[in-house]
Amino acid sequence: MPKRLWSVIERSFHPDKQLHHETIFTIGNGYLGTRGTFEEGFAQDSPSTLVHGIYDHAPGMLVPELVNAPNWLPIRITVDGTPFRIITKTSDFMRPPEGHVLGFERVLELDRGVLTRDVLFRAASGNIVRLIFERFASLHNQHILAQRVRIIAVEGSPVIELESALDGSVTNAGVAHWAQDMHVLTDGDVIALGARTQQSAYTLGIASQLICAHPMPVPETDDRLKPAMRTVVQIQPQTEAVFDKLTTIFTSRDVAAPLETALSALEAAAHSGYDRLYADHAAEWKKYWDSSDVVIEGDDECQLAVRFTLYHILITAPRHDENASIGAKTLSGLGYKGHVFWDTELFALPPLTLTQPRLARNLLMYRYNRIEGARHKAQANGYEGAMFPWESTDTGEETTPQWSDVQPDGSRIRIWTGDTEQHISTDIAYGVWQYWRWTGDDDFFVQHGAEMILDTAVFWGSRVEHINGRYELSQQIGPDEYHENIDNSVFTNRMVVWHMQIALRTLDWLKVHAPADHDRLVAQLNLTPERLAKWADIIDRMYIPFDQEKQIHIQFPGFFEMEYIPVPDYTPRTSSVQAILGHARSIQTQVIKQADVVMMMALLGDAVGSHEVMVNNWNTYYPRTDHGSSLSPAMHAWVGARLGLMEEAYDMFHHAAHIDLHDNKGNVRDGMHAAACGGVYQALLFGFCGLQLGDDGPKIVEPRLPEHWKQVSFGVYYRGKRHTFVVKNPV
Numbered sequence: 001m002p003k004r005l006w007s008v009i010e011r012s013f014h015p016d017k018q019l020h021h022e023t024i025f026t027i028g029n030g031y032l033g034t035r036g037t038f039e040e041g042f043a044q045d046s047p048s049t050l051v052h053g054i055y056d057h058a059p060g061m062l063v064p065e066l067v068n069a070p071n072w073l074p075i076r077i078t079v080d081g082t083p084f085r086i087i088t089k090t091s092d093f094m095r096p097p098e099g100h101v102l103g104f105e106r107v108l109e110l111d112r113g114v115l116t117r118d119v120l121f122r123a124a125s126g127n128i129v130r131l132i133f134e135r136f137a138s139l140h141n142q143h144i145l146a147q148r149v150r151i152i153a154v155e156g157s158p159v160i161e162l163e164s165a166l167d168g169s170v171t172n173a174g175v176a177h178w179a180q181d182m183h184v185l186t187d188g189d190v191i192a193l194g195a196r197t198q199q200s201a202y203t204l205g206i207a208s209q210l211i212c213a214h215p216m217p218v219p220e221t222d223d224r225l226k227p228a229m230r231t232v233v234q235i236q237p238q239t240e241a242v243f244d245k246l247t248t249i250f251t252s253r254d255v256a257a258p259l260e261t262a263l264s265a266l267e268a269a270a271h272s273g274y275d276r277l278y279a280d281h282a283a284e285w286k287k288y289w290d291s292s293d294v295v296i297e298g299d300d301e302c303q304l305a306v307r308f309t310l311y312h313i314l315i316t317a318p319r320h321d322e323n324a325s326i327g328a329k330t331l332s333g334l335g336y337k338g339h340v341f342w343d344t345e346l347f348a349l350p351p352l353t354l355t356q357p358r359l360a361r362n363l364l365m366y367r368y369n370r371i372e373g374a375r376h377k378a379q380a381n382g383y384e385g386a387m388f389p390w391e392s393t394d395t396g397e398e399t400t401p402q403w404s405d406v407q408p409d410g411s412r413i414r415i416w417t418g419d420t421e422q423h424i425s426t427d428i429a430y431g432v433w434q435y436w437r438w439t440g441d442d443d444f445f446v447q448h449g450a451e452m453i454l455d456t457a458v459f460w461g462s463r464v465e466h467i468n469g470r471y472e473l474s475q476q477i478g479p480d481e482y483h484e485n486i487d488n489s490v491f492t493n494r495m496v497v498w499h500m501q502i503a504l505r506t507l508d509w510l511k512v513h514a515p516a517d518h519d520r521l522v523a524q525l526n527l528t529p530e531r532l533a534k535w536a537d538i539i540d541r542m543y544i545p546f547d548q549e550k551q552i553h554i555q556f557p558g559f560f561e562m563e564y565i566p567v568p569d570y571t572p573r574t575s576s577v578q579a580i581l582g583h584a585r586s587i588q589t590q591v592i593k594q595a596d597v598v599m600m601m602a603l604l605g606d607a608v609g610s611h612e613v614m615v616n617n618w619n620t621y622y623p624r625t626d627h628g629s630s631l632s633p634a635m636h637a638w639v640g641a642r643l644g645l646m647e648e649a650y651d652m653f654h655h656a657a658h659i660d661l662h663d664n665k666g667n668v669r670d671g672m673h674a675a676a677c678g679g680v681y682q683a684l685l686f687g688f689c690g691l692q693l694g695d696d697g698p699k700i701v702e703p704r705l706p707e708h709w710k711q712v713s714f715g716v717y718y719r720g721k722r723h724t725f726v727v728k729n730p731v
Ligand code: IFM
Pocket: 328, 336, 341, 342, 343, 479, 481, 629, 631, 675
């Protein structure tokens, strides 16, 4: 396979794309993520390292957020006294002495999780050097971060001064989370920081060593929070100098004494050396791709994009942690404050369930370990059972802000999702059920999964309203968040029926296969015969809004009485139709934010209705959807492919696969879209390839590939055994 299909390449630097590229060039290892900021910095850059689980609720903030950890990247270099930096027309006018960037290339190697930058630089002296920066977050040992800088004397014999630092003065876009009394240490060739978050009191230790000819500590300056080491070397013509910087990081979530542990781990890492660490890291990546890769023949552009989306899921999925999960923006940016949404269970989880089941289990355990938070939420709202939070952090309590940030006109908008976007409890049950079906992990199911499915079913049993002989759900937000607090969202009502069905099936299975656990859960969750009879009744009599005449599902009663806006007329556009019409008007229209009825069709497939109903639903809702959310296109690609609408399906797939690479929504500076990444995999396998899980295992049903694709090959795990498939387009 040509190498370029594993490499995301930036061939010249454009400051206006800087923040977008910082996000997409994030490296990570399931423990932390570090954005692709330059070692030497750049004006208005946004360096951030986010470590799973380290949240803090700063004074004045509405909700807790994932904390930006001390920056481990800083390496500053001068060449014959000229500071090395990426000089562009907009940044170069003030700072003598002058230097010139003669060439620039940055490459993210997806197969190995390594970011490199290659720059040709002429110093004011006239000497020319080539600088090759390389960095990775070890997948083999998640506490090790490694950097290498090779400086090659292309012309002349330059004197290089290199300073390596840690920066503890970082904030979350101005919000300080670290207490200022950091422990700063400079000892021989080692620098270190010990830090504590202000409210949550997590501690973090980070230690770094510069490995080269003559490292010397830099005398303490006013910048106490930025300990540094420095070295000076003259390079002979046509030779190179190599500088390795190794860093270790631990938090109080991992060990009792993070700083001390970071220091001793650093010693061991330095003993191994960069090359050994690199080899171990690359070997782990090979294992990841051996399980997770999908090969598309006939579409190089989408091939690279698919690998890119999988890479970002893999670097953010916790490897050794059952108390962390994937935030909506992964670990690549501060957007959504590192909060965990339904994006995890319905979008990011499935590729892991199928190809990295151990990682999928970690994500579900994160929810299980927070089920008390879900019980609090149910109780606080007057319900029974477990009602998972719409936005979740370390505690598992509801952390959706009730108000938006201040708008340009000074107002704040009320955010209702934490109150009424309740389908998340069923989304989590769906993730559990699919994980169990694919993996056959009975131990997980009996000990944890069943309890989640059942206690969330208890919640719904107490939540439904019995009105006029049927069950209804008032005051909901379905996936289409433009329409808030509506009654009888068809997505939610129908998914609740599914939830009741699998809750009863769970009990039946437990009764036969794990009777003691069946009895334990029945007693613990108070699953009385009356309660179970009500669940069966909900299955029979839940109100599913449906127009018999038109043979379509109704997104919610009243939807079609609102103003019709033909969304395709608003083409081309760079913002959502909602942004064009304004919030107040668009909520009075039929413009839909994201796959809603279509999402239901993706999740439930044929169970939703006949082919005719599915096509009618598509024809009704597709032209009304503005894909204001990144979650939408992939779900449309999935369903479109199942319905044989190949042009629309490919269009949606291509869009979804490039949301982050091409910054299709203009907001990638805030972080990757985890859900879009996971959705792309599902559209590809479940949509185009027709992958289904039958009673005997995975099978391909009516595959429909885009016309120009030759074939798609992939492997998935079913009950611990790998099944490989090659889906070909008929010639
Ligand atoms: O969970 C999503 C939601 O469906 C749409 N708005 C953004 C959230 C986080 O990605």
